[in-house]
Amino acid sequence: MKKLLSLICSLALTSTIFAKDVRLKEPPEDLSKYYPPKSENYQFLFNMYKASTSFTGMLTNVQDGDWNNALKWAKALKESYLKIGKMVPKWDKVLKKREINALVKAVKNKDAEGIKANANAVGQSCSKCHSRYQISAKILYHYPSYDMITLEDPVNHSDYEVHDYMKKMTNSLKLLNIYLADGKKIKAKKEGMNFIKRFNGLTQMCSECHTNKLSEQIYFGKSIKKEVKLLSKAIKNLDKKGIQKHLGNIEMMNCMKCHNVHQVPAMLKDKFEKH
Ligand code: HEC
Ligand code: HEC
Ligand code: HEC
Missing domain, CATH: 1.20.120 (Four Helix Bundle (Hemerythrin (Met), subunit A))
Structure with missing residues (x-):
């Protein structure tokens, strides 16, 4: 069991392999609503931190056999994950909705195989989006512009x-x-x-x-x-x-x-x- 779950962790947290020609995509316009100058609260980024903490919370508790807390974190993960599509509608279709629901269910049923398969699928959707958009988002929304200087x-x-x-x-x-x-x-x-x-x-x-x-x-x-x-x-x-x-x-x-x-x-x- 331990081995299996550490495998899930490593799969979920490392990014997918990608080609050496680096390509950066511009994120959908809606993402800009959650960054300066439109908002000072970095809501999108904080939802990401929440998703990440929930993912770890779920896996840690599954590993410890604390199923009540595992379920609590799985539900929190689902909420943050689905929120991505609510905040940025264009991203709604890339979310693994069937898998996130199946993940919560697998945790509820203490089903290790189901947890593994669905956590991997969800985790890979995190990595896939990051490899395309994370650097772009940082450059566009975190880094100040020299243009006005x-x-x-x-x-x-x-x-x-x-x-x-x-x-x-x-x-x-x-x-x-x-x-x-x-x-x-x-x-x-x-x-x-x-x-x-x-x-x-x-x-x-x-x-x-x-x-x-x-x-x-x-x-x-x-x-x-x-x-x-x-x-x-x-x-x-x-x-x-x-x-x-x-x-x-x-x-x-x-x-x-x-x-x-x-x-x-x-x-x-x-x-x-x-x-
Ligand atoms: C603030 C720290 C800073 C220092 C110190 C600095 N630079 Fe720059 N430099 C920049 C930035 C920022 C850019 C890019 C500006 C842009 O693309 O809008 C740049 C761009 C350049 C460019 C490319 C210009 C172009 O667009 O073709 C050259 C050449 C350059 N710097 C030379 C120098 C040299 C030589 C020195 C030292 C004697 C120096 N810089 C010191 C920040 C700095
Ligand atoms: C459809 C796109 C998308 C999906 C899916 C996605 N993210 Fe993100 N994530 C982003 C973007 C864009 C950023 C960069 C935000 C920024 O730096 O302001 C980000 C940043 C993060 C960060 C911050 C890293 C840092 O410190 O800079 C974490 C943690 C994170 N995501 C976790 C997750 C997890 C866990 C999942 C899956 C459960 C996930 N994300 C799914 C787009 C996505
Ligand atoms: C357009 C905005 C901009 C300008 C102009 C600028 N910087 Fe920075 N600088 C940054 C950002 C962004 C960082 C990363 C840390 C941060 O977010 O504050 C940084 C980081 C630094 C750091 C790294 C340590 C630290 O203080 O965070 C030094 C040193 C630094 N800048 C010196 C300079 C000097 C010297 C000049 C003028 C010649 C200059 N910068 C002009 C935006 C700028």
């Missing part, structure tokens, strides 16, 4: 969207390297200083999403300020080695780290918003 360019004083500002700043970085390689000293120094101004200007946007300064300190703290100072000195002296070294450090300590947290979700979000 603009940054003032400290060099030409125009306002740019985040990705255009990034391009502008990166362009200064590339030109610094190009002019340096071409022996155009004055131009190299100018672009180098433009890069530094634009780099420092990045902190304008942090407070759009972060209310405490601690987050800013992680990418723009003491150690990065020191690198920027050393870079500025190297640019003034046209010290190629120093420039490469401190630029490399800035890329590792700042650009790459910040991109790992912010750029990846922003890129995914762009994909949904542009189609």
